[in-house]
Amino acid sequence: MNRCDRYREMISASLDHELSPAEVESLASHIGECRECAEFLGSLNDQREYFAERTDVKMPSEVETAILAKTVELTENISLVRRLFSGSMSIPKPVAWATAAVILILAVWSAIRPIAVQNAPAGSMTQSPDERVQRVVITDKDIVRTQTISKSDNL
Amino acid sequence: MPESRAGEIFLQYFQANKDQVYEYALRMTGSSHDAGDISQEVFIKLFEKRDNLAGIKNIKAWLIVITRNLCLNHLRNKKREVPLEQIESTMPLHPNGDNSNYAILEKAMKGLKTKFREVLILREYQGFSYEEISEILQTTVTAVKSMLFNARTQLSENFHKINNGRII
Numbered sequence: 069m070n071r072c073d074r075y076r077e078m079i080s081a082s083l084d085h086e087l088s089p090a091e092v093e094s095l096a097s098h099i100g101e102c103r104e105c106a107e108f109l110g111s112l113n114d115q116r117e118y119f120a121e122r123t124d125v126k127m128p129s130e131v132e133t134a135i136l137a138k139t140v141e142l143t144e145n146i147s148l149v150r151r152l153f154s155g156s157m158s159i160p161k162p163v164a165w166a167t168a169a170v171i172l173i174l175a176v177w178s179a180i181r182p183i184a185v186q187n188a189p190a191g192s193m194t195q196s197p198d199e200r201v202q203r204v205v206i207t208d209k210d211i212v213r214t215q216t217i218s219k220s221d222n223l
Numbered sequence: 224m225p226e227s228r229a230g231e232i233f234l235q236y237f238q239a240n241k242d243q244v245y246e247y248a249l250r251m252t253g254s255s256h257d258a259g260d261i262s263q264e265v266f267i268k269l270f271e272k273r274d275n276l277a278g279i280k281n282i283k284a285w286l287i288v289i290t291r292n293l294c295l296n297h298l299r300n301k302k303r304e305v306p307l308e309q310i311e312s313t314m315p316l317h318p319n320g321d322n323s324n325y326a327i328l329e330k331a332m333k334g335l336k337t338k339f340r341e342v343l344i345l346r347e348y349q350g351f352s353y354e355e356i357s358e359i360l361q362t363t364v365t366a367v368k369s370m371l372f373n374a375r376t377q378l379s380e381n382f383h384k385i386n387n388g389r390i391i
Binding site: 076077080081084086108111112114115116117118119121122124125126127128130131132134135136138139142143 | 230233237241242244245246249250255259262263266267270271323324325327328346347348353368369371372375376378379382
């Protein structure tokens with residue numbers, strides 16, 4: 069970094085009032101004798117003025133509404149869970165009993181089902197006596213065909 | 224909305240900082256749609272932390288750090304380094320018309336590298352001090368000073384190129 073570069077960095081910092089009094093004095097003295105650095109100061113001052121022409125940016129109302137709606141949704145979800153666990157929200161008794169019964173049936177069924185499948189005869193894929201299965205039939209003319217029969221029929 | 228004191232504090236922070244977060248995202252991404260999405264994500268993160276907001280020392284800087292990270296991810300995904308020649312002004316923010324010095328400055332800003340653009344946004348639009356900028360960018364005050372100098376020099380060059388009709 070040459071001497072002027074160092075002063076130009078100081079010019080940039082001077083716009084933000086980030087120089088010590090000694091630096092301000094040194095910079096002022098340099099600008100007095102360096103035309104290029106004086107021009108650089110002028111261009112940065114212009115820049116600062118142009119920035120000041122901007123209009124304020126506001127968050128659009130639809131974005132604001134969407135954010136607040138989302139927070140309401142989150143609040144409602146949280147409070148629903150809290151109410152359920154704290155017991156302050158009651159579920160009607162018939163609904164509670166029906167739900168409990170369904171859960172119990174599903175639990176028993178899912179516990180029994182693997183045992184039933186395990187105990188089924190080898191090759192048997194049927195679960196119900198009325199389920200219909202297909203078997204291969206060889207007729208007297210050695211024609212192979214399939215036949216659908218009920219398991220309750222004589223296999 | 225506020226179900227509690229924490230909810231009320233969230234609302235206060237939201238009202239006090241929403242425009243600044245949105246402006247930062249808008250100037251970084253150049254898209255009002257993306258700025259809206261990013262702002263929403265930022266404030267939902269703030270809302271989710273609403274019970275622990277007392278632990279955040281500088282909420283304004285914290286929000287800008289979150290916004291900045293989301294913007295940088297967004298820019299990385301979209302690879303939005305726009306060449307100066309292709310810049311079209313997308314922000315209707317020119318009170319004195321499209322040929323005003325400010326409109327040209329804005330175009331010149333868009334031609335800057337992301338790191339230069341963001342340091343100027345933080346300083347010129349958002350008014351953060353060097354100390355705050357160094358915290359947001361996780362660097363030293365000396366580095367901030369140097370970055371601002373380089374950004375302003377580059378901006379000045381871009382401005383003169385555009386203004387002298389070399390590009391438009």
